Each structure stands twice: as C-alpha cells, then as structure tokens.
Amino acid sequence: MQKILISGASVAGPVLAYWLKRYGFEPTVVERSPALRKTGGHAVDLFKPAMDIVERMGLLGQIEAHKTGTDHLTLLRDGVARRVELEVERVMHAVSDRHVEIMRDELSEILLSASSGEVEYVFGDSIASLRQDEAGVDVTFERGAPRRFDLVVGCDGLHSNVRRLVFGEERQFSRPVGAYLAVATIPNYLALSDRTFLVAGVDRLAGIYSARHMDDARALFLFRSKRELEYHHRDVARQKQLLREAFAGMGWEVPRLLDESDRASAFYFDTITQLHLDSWTRGRVTLAGDAGYSPGPAIGGSTSLAVVGAYVLAGELAAAGGDHVRGFAAAEATLREYVLESRKFALMAARKLIPGSKAALWAFAQSVWLFNHVPPSWLRLLARLSRSSVRLHDAFVLEDYMGAKAQVRAVPAAHVPA
Numbered sequence: 001m002q003k004i005l006i007s008g009a010s011v012a013g014p015v016l017a018y019w020l021k022r023y024g025f026e027p028t029v030v031e032r033s034p035a036l037r038k039t040g041g042h043a044v045d046l047f048k049p050a051m052d053i054v055e056r057m058g059l060l061g062q063i064e065a066h067k068t069g070t071d072h073l074t075l076l077r078d079g080v081a082r083r084v085e086l087e088v089e090r091v092m093h094a095v096s097d098r099h100v101e102i103m104r105d106e107l108s109e110i111l112l113s114a115s116s117g118e119v120e121y122v123f124g125d126s127i128a129s130l131r132q133d134e135a136g137v138d139v140t141f142e143r144g145a146p147r148r149f150d151l152v153v154g155c156d157g158l159h160s161n162v163r164r165l166v167f168g169e170e171r172q173f174s175r176p177v178g179a180y181l182a183v184a185t186i187p188n189y190l191a192l193s194d195r196t197f198l199v200a201g202v203d204r205l206a207g208i209y210s211a212r213h214m215d216d217a218r219a220l221f222l223f224r225s226k227r228e229l230e231y232h233h234r235d236v237a238r239q240k241q242l243l244r245e246a247f248a249g250m251g252w253e254v255p256r257l258l259d260e261s262d263r264a265s266a267f268y269f270d271t272i273t274q275l276h277l278d279s280w281t282r283g284r285v286t287l288a289g290d291a292g293y294s295p296g297p298a299i300g301g302s303t304s305l306a307v308v309g310a311y312v313l314a315g316e317l318a319a320a321g322g323d324h325v326r327g328f329a330a331a332e333a334t335l336r337e338y339v340l341e342s343r344k345f346a347l348m349a350a351r352k353l354i355p356g357s358k359a360a361l362w363a364f365a366q367s368v369w370l371f372n373h374v375p376p377s378w379l380r381l382l383a384r385l386s387r388s389s390v391r392l393h394d395a396f397v398l399e400d401y402m403g404a405k406a407q408v409r410a411v412p413a414a415h416v417p418a
Contacts (some may be wrong), residue, residue: 001026002322005139005149007127008156009036011104012289012306014111016155017119018057019314022402025322027119028149030141032156034124036112041104042183042218042268042298043068043209047393048098050307054111062110067100069212070196075368077361078201078251084365086372088196096394103211104303127152130165132283151324152285155310158273159233160291166282175274177350179224181298182243182269186260188217190253199252202361205354206247206254219257219264221247222298222354229271239269272296272350274343281328288313293339299353300346304393309335315401334399341392 002025006013009031017027046054046063054063073086092099112121122144130152131138140146154162159170167173188210190197196209204223210216223246231238240262247254261267273294280292287293289306296302312334317327355361 002150004151006153007162012310013155016310018115023318030122032126037105044104044303046100047096047304049396050304051098053311066106072195076199084368154287154291158290166285173275176271179272182221184219184261184264185266286328295342296346299349300342338396
C-alpha cells in the first residue's frame with residue numbers, strides 16, 4: 001500500500017485524502033495550524049464539477065445546509081446616491097447549472113469530516129525538508145519524527161511550503177494581476193443576513209456581508225495599486241496600514257469598516273496572484289490547488305478548481321495503478337485547459353470588479369442593473385455565447401474513476417516505478 005503525504009488540510013488536501021483512501025492508498029495529512037480554524041473564513045464558490053464531487057463524497061446535504069444565503073446584493077458608487085440591486089442567483093445560474101456559496105472554513109471542516117475517521121491528520125506541524133530517491137521520499141518535520149513516504153503532494157496554498165522546498169522560491173512562478181484582497185471578521189453591526197453591500201470607486205471596491213447562520217460579518221476590500229506593495233504575508237500590522245492608505249477618503253461605511261478591521265478577530269490580506277509553472281510535478285512530489293495553479297484568489301474560482309484538481313489527481317494516480325509518473329502526467333494533462341481558462345477568467349474579473357476609470361465604473365454599475373432585469377434565459381444564453389469563459393466550470397467534464405476507469409487499486413509500493 002503506497003504511503004502518500006499531503007501537506008495542507010484546507011480544501012484540496014482533505015478531498016485528495018478522501019479519494020486516495022477510497023482507491024487503496026494510505027494518505028497522511030499534515031497541517032501547520034494547530035487545529036481547523038473556526039472563524040468561518042471568507043465566502044467561496046463551489047460550481048458544478050465541484051458540487052458533483054462533494055455529492056459523490058456524500059457531503060451534499062451538509063454543504064447545502066451551510067450555504068451563506070446571501071442572495072441579494074446592493075451596489076453603490078462612491079459619491080453617487082443611486083443604488084443598484086441584484087439578485088445574485090440570477091447571475092450564478094447563468095454561470096453554472098449548480099452552485100453554492102459557503103464560508104471557506106466551514107467547507108474545510110465538512111471536507112475533512114469525510115475522512116477524519118480513516119485518514120491520519122497531523123495538526124500543528126509542517127514539513128521541514130524533503131529528500132527524494134528512486135524508491136521514495138524522506139521527510140523531516142518541524143516537530144514530529146522523520147518519516148518516509150512513497151509520494152508527497154503539496155496542497156498548502158498560494159504560499160506553499162512544499163513548492164518552495166522542491167520547486168524554488170515563489171517569486172519565480174508568481175504573476176500578480178495588479179490587485180489586492182483583504183477580508184476581516186467584524187461585528188454584524190448592520191444586522192445583515194441575506195444581503196451584501198458593495199461600494200465601488202475607481203481602482204477600489206469595499207463591502208460587507210454576512211451569512212444566514214453567522215453572528216458576525218465580513219468586511220471585504222479589493223483594490224489596485226500602481227506599484228507593487230512591500231509587505232510580508234504574515235505582517236498584519238503593515239497590511240492594515242496599506243489597506244487604510246488604499247481606501248483613504250472613501251465614503252459610505254468604509255471608515256467604519258476600516259476601524260472594525262483594525263480590531264478584527266481574523267484578518268486576511270494578500271495580493272491576487274496567479275501561479276505559472278511549466279509542470280506541477282518534480283519526481284515523486286506534485287502540487288494541487290492554489291499551491292500549483294492558483295488562478296487568482298477570490299476572482300478565478302480557485303476553490304472549485306482545488307476540489308476538482310484533488311479529485312482528478314487521486315483518480316488518475318489510481319487509474320495508473322499507482323505509477324506516479326503516468327498518474328501525475330495524466331492529471332496535469334486533464335487539468336491544464338481548465339487551469340488556463342480559469343486564469344483568463346480571473347484577469348477579466350479583476351478588470352470588471354475593480355474599474356480603472358470613472359467610465360468603467362459607470363459601465364460596471366449599468367451591467368449590474370442589466371443583470372437584474374434581463375430574463376434569466378437570456379443571461380444563460382449570453383453566458384454560453386460569451387468569449388470570456390464565464391461557464392468554464394461547467395465545461396469541465398468529470399471522469400468517473402470509480403466507474404469508467406474502475407480498475408483502480410493501488411499497487412504495493414515495491415512495484416511502483418521510480
């Protein structure tokens with residue numbers, strides 16, 4: 001039975017662990033955090049292929065029970081009194097035939113629950129070094145004893161530790177899209193339950209939303225900068241300073257949102273970055289999710305892509321009988337077009353969501369108004385005819401690895417080619 005180490009227990013990691021276990025592998029998941037976060041995170045989207053996968057995992061009921069329920073959006077332009085309303089599901093139905101918005105940390109907890117009784121999860125530790133040879137990978141940890149595995153998969157996000165150790169420093173592969181994202185957990189002082197408020201200005205967008213089952217809310221900030229901002233991804237004080245500078249002088253509730261973000265119980269800030277690697281594999285080590293092919297957090301459907309990527313990686317490795325050379329290559333070939341289309345969509349979304357001029361800002365508001373008034377059938381038709389790949393998720397066809405490629409059983413490690 002092949003032993004496979006997975007770094008990261010957020011989204012791709014638990015999905016990969018679940019399917020590897022089903023196919024006869026022995027996965028172990030190591031996660032730097034001491035425990036799963038309970039703050040809720042920020043809202044993420046699951047589109048049709050990801051929804052199909054969680055249904056196959058027996059998790060559909062839990063996922064749907066935790067959907068945010070933020071079905072209404074109010075858009076304001078900074079300094080303009082007129083508001084524009086939008087029923088969010090009208091747009092989502094045009095983009096995908098199956099969709100749920102859910103808080104990221106709740107999604108992680110649900111995904112992990114599917115395999116927590118069968119898979120070894122090690123929290124509060126991280127990989128310190130990796131050394132490959134023809135037969136396996138020797139792994140040392142920051143806290144735990146050294147261990148040996150047949151394969152290692154980095155599912156540890158945009159700032160992947162596994163990628164750094166095996167592929168090199170992040171700057172070699174990162175391609176910033178010129179925008180930044182911040183999310184803060186704040187009091188739900190507007191008593192929101194099913195509505196998102198957004199205020200847009202040139203090169204910046206701020207908002208607040210909650211979910212029907214949450215007591216708190218999330219402050220959301222998206223903005224562009226003409227220069228690359230200097231900060232470390234763990235330097236929260238510097239990040240909050242940069243956020244205040246970016247949104248200085250903006251009206252509506254933005255000053256209150258910034259004040260609340262300064263006191264936030266949980267705060268996230270990062271550049272929206274794509275990763276461009278020629279291959280996601282080096283020998284017996286491969287990457288999945290944002291660690292390998294981030295299309296851009298919050299704008300490229302990266303959560304759905306992570307779920308699909310993990311499912312495909314497990315399935316192709318199993319279909320190859322445990323031959324990692326064939327399995328890894330097949331997974332990359334299967335996912336490549338989906339990843340490329342997600343990158344294109346993210347670049348388009350960044351331009352639309354963060355207008356770069358007053359004219360673009362006006363056009364953004366008009367498009368939101370139009371979405372709310374065009375018949376849903378027209379929206380779906382326009383989406384299908386669009387050249388911007390807005391239905392890229394539904395275009396991906398999932399393989400049934402338990403069916404069509406059903407001769408999927410992992411071979412003993414001694415029989416696996418190097």
